[in-house]
Amino acid sequence: MTTTTTLAAPEAAVPAGRSRLRPHGLGWLMWRQHRLLAWLLLAAVLAAAIGFPFLRGAMSSYISAHHIAGCAEITSDPNCQQQGGQQAVEQFRATYGLELKGIGLLLRLLPTVLGVLVGAPLLARELETGTWKLVLAQSVTARRWVAAKLLAVGLFCALGSAVLMALFRWLWEPSANDVSGISWYSTAFVASGGPLLVATVLLALAVGVTVGALVRRVVPAMGGTLAVLVAVQVALSGVRPYLWGWHTELISMSELPNDTWGIAQGYLLPDGTRLPYGDVCGGNDVAGCGASGREFTDVHHAADYWPLQLVESGICLVLAAALVLFTVRWTVRRLG
Amino acid sequence: MGGDGMIELRAGVEVFGLGKRYRRGWALRNCSFRLPAGRICALVGPNGAGKSTLLSVLAGLLVPTEGSVELLGMPLGDRESVGRVAFVAQDKPLYTGFTVAELLRLGEELNPRWDRDKAELVVAGGGFPRSARIGSLSGGQRTRVSLALALGKRPDLLILDEPMSDLDPLARHQLMGLLMAEAAERGTTVLMSSHVVSELQEVCDYLVLVADGAVRMAGDVEEILGAHRLLVGDQRDEPHLAGHQLVESRLAGRTLSALVRPLGPLRGDWQSSTPTLEELLLAHLRSPQAPALLTVDARVTPRAVAA
Numbered sequence: 001m002t003t004t005t006t007l008a009a010p011e012a013a014v015p016a017g018r019s020r021l022r023p024h025g026l027g028w029l030m031w032r033q034h035r036l037l038a039w040l041l042l043a044a045v046l047a048a049a050i051g052f053p054f055l056r057g058a059m060s061s062y063i064s065a066h067h068i069a070g071c072a073e074i075t076s077d078p079n080c081q082q083q084g085g086q087q088a089v090e091q092f093r094a095t096y097g098l099e100l101k102g103i104g105l106l107l108r109l110l111p112t113v114l115g116v117l118v119g120a121p122l123l124a125r126e127l128e129t130g131t132w133k134l135v136l137a138q139s140v141t142a143r144r145w146v147a148a149k150l151l152a153v154g155l156f157c158a159l160g161s162a163v164l165m166a167l168f169r170w171l172w173e174p175s176a177n178d179v180s181g182i183s184w185y186s187t188a189f190v191a192s193g194g195p196l197l198v199a200t201v202l203l204a205l206a207v208g209v210t211v212g213a214l215v216r217r218v219v220p221a222m223g224g225t226l227a228v229l230v231a232v233q234v235a236l237s238g239v240r241p242y243l244w245g246w247h248t249e250l251i252s253m254s255e256l257p258n259d260t261w262g263i264a265q266g267y268l269l270p271d272g273t274r275l276p277y278g279d280v281c282g283g284n285d286v287a288g289c290g291a292s293g294r295e296f297t298d299v300h301h302a303a304d305y306w307p308l309q310l311v312e313s314g315i316c317l318v319l320a321a322a323l324v325l326f327t328v329r330w331t332v333r334r335l336g
Numbered sequence: 337m338g339g340d341g342m343i344e345l346r347a348g349v350e351v352f353g354l355g356k357r358y359r360r361g362w363a364l365r366n367c368s369f370r371l372p373a374g375r376i377c378a379l380v381g382p383n384g385a386g387k388s389t390l391l392s393v394l395a396g397l398l399v400p401t402e403g404s405v406e407l408l409g410m411p412l413g414d415r416e417s418v419g420r421v422a423f424v425a426q427d428k429p430l431y432t433g434f435t436v437a438e439l440l441r442l443g444e445e446l447n448p449r450w451d452r453d454k455a456e457l458v459v460a461g462g463g464f465p466r467s468a469r470i471g472s473l474s475g476g477q478r479t480r481v482s483l484a485l486a487l488g489k490r491p492d493l494l495i496l497d498e499p500m501s502d503l504d505p506l507a508r509h510q511l512m513g514l515l516m517a518e519a520a521e522r523g524t525t526v527l528m529s530s531h532v533v534s535e536l537q538e539v540c541d542y543l544v545l546v547a548d549g550a551v552r553m554a555g556d557v558e559e560i561l562g563a564h565r566l567l568v569g570d571q572r573d574e575p576h577l578a579g580h581q582l583v584e585s586r587l588a589g590r591t592l593s594a595l596v597r598p599l600g601p602l603r604g605d606w607q608s609s610t611p612t613l614e615e616l617l618l619a620h621l622r623s624p625q626a627p628a629l630l631t632v633d634a635r636v637t638p639r640a641v642a643a
Contacts, residue, residue: 130429138446139419
């Protein structure tokens with residue numbers, strides 16, 4: 001950690017036998033305080049790195065053995081019409097598909113878990129127990145200390161979640177969209193199999209740290225963080241489809257291929273009026289709707305994946321940066 | 337900075353018109369005093385007088401509402417002064433999950449001027465192994481570890497908030513001894529708050545009395561004591577006290593005992609003596625209306641009050 005170099009004083013000679021690679025100064029304190037987090041993240045990464053190749057191998061061989069690569073459960077693809085293909089896909093979804101979905105949903109929880117268990121106590125515990133006074137009584141300024149803490153947990157969590165995300169993405173690829181039914185926009189993948197996971201982790205940490213700095217007590221800070229993070233996740237899910245331009249296609253949502261994300265559907269009347277599906281046509285006037293208008297669906301094609309990921313990640317990172325900046329200023333002003 | 341003969345002229349602490357307001361009101365208002373470098377100063381005052389607030393501001397842990405502070409001639413928060421001022425908070429906060437050895441390592445890692453031998457020496461007398469978790473130590477043992485961290489920092493100014501409150505007499509005596517030896521050896525300025533007045537008289541040569549958020553008295557102990565007389569006499573002599581500053585007078589039957597600051601020759605038939613530090617402090621604590629007394633070297637020039 002480069003921020004510690006100026007703390008290494010000329011008179012304080014490094015004791016013999018201590019490696020240069022070992023952290024010094026604030027870096028040492030950060031490692032001592034957050035090594036449990038580092039070890040747990042490493043354990044999760046190792047478990048994934050060891051387990052996922054086996055799972056991926058099993059999925060790939062199942063898919064090739066049943067010749068169902070690229071086949072969904074319901075499909076008009078001529079390559080997928082062979083005998084028993086549909087049962088094979090069903091079978092896959094009931095076994096490997098569930099595992100894949102489970103892992104994806106677990107990863108989706110990772111930001112909230114880290115925000116509540118790591119972010120919220122980061123400053124709140126020091127403020128609640130008074131240990132911040134111990135640290136600031138040493139030759140350390142509040143700004144450097146808070147920055148080091150944020151940097152340490154941010155680094156550990158970002159690295160850990162990035163590797164987990166990459167491994168999960170790699171695991172998902174053979175059965176992507178079609179065989180597993182888990183598409184790039186699915187709940188089990190969209191926020192856990194791309195850079196958005198890392199960005200959400202950093203945002204969740206920032207939210208936790210901010211709430212902790214304001215509330216100054218661990219348990220209320222954890223509760224507050226959980227509440228804010230649930231609201232943030234709901235809000236992000238709500239705006240997610242509209243973060244990049246979408247296309248309107250005259251097709252029923254149920255006819256869309258698995259890699260196309262239908263975000264809204266309805267009826268387009270001859271005069272150009274758009275009637276939302278549930279509004280009129282879901283009621284008694286179905287026949288009238290069908291007669292006078294054509295079904296349309298607003299969609300994102302697979303090509304919209306990266307723009308959507310990057311825009312949402314960008315929003316998360318900007319929010320996280322703003323919260324971090326606020327928290328550093330707030331604590332430095334309050335802690336002198 | 338010890339032994340250069342200039343110590344008495346330089347200031348360890350200078351406080352200019354300091355004020356700190358909390359939501360419930362002013363905890364500290366218009367505080368000004370000077371503590372020359374190399375002195376051992378007792379900060380005394382009743383509970384809630386603002387002692388801890390004052391020390392927290394000096395330690396840089398609390399931002400004052402108004403006024404300013406200079407430590408060792410440097411403005412508060414100066415990067416250099418951060419490394420030369422040590423502070424032990426009243427609640428002696430320590431990481432309870434750390435071992436004693438890890439906490440000393442913390443001191444070594446975070447302080448460029450760390451004195452490992454000194455810190456080990458302070459901890460050594462505590463009767464607990466270096467592998468002990470802080471959470472398993474008693475209050476007195478934690479105080480010892482806190483003091484080890486503070487002394488290991490090799491401070492030029494040592495600020496201690498109620499350092500001895502939870503130590504047994506033996507540990508108190510030993511640690512006070514270590515503290516005084518360190519101060520004598522290095523010319524460290526020490527500012528400590530305490531309730532144990534008898535202890536203070538042995539070790540402190542400087543005094544700051546705070547009450548109701550204001551400095552009531554500040555200066556060299558001998559000088560302050562010399563400025564007061566404890567008078568015992570007949571009630572009929574009371575009119576003779578006019579023209580002197582009366583701190584406190586108490587009547588027992590027809591016998592009047594009074595603590596005064598004589599402003600000239602005393603008239604009347606009095607048994608006159610110099611008060612002890614304890615008598616002086618108790619009298620002032622009971623009489624908050626007594627005028628403030630700051631000796632010459634405890635006064636700050638008002639230049640920086642506006643800052």
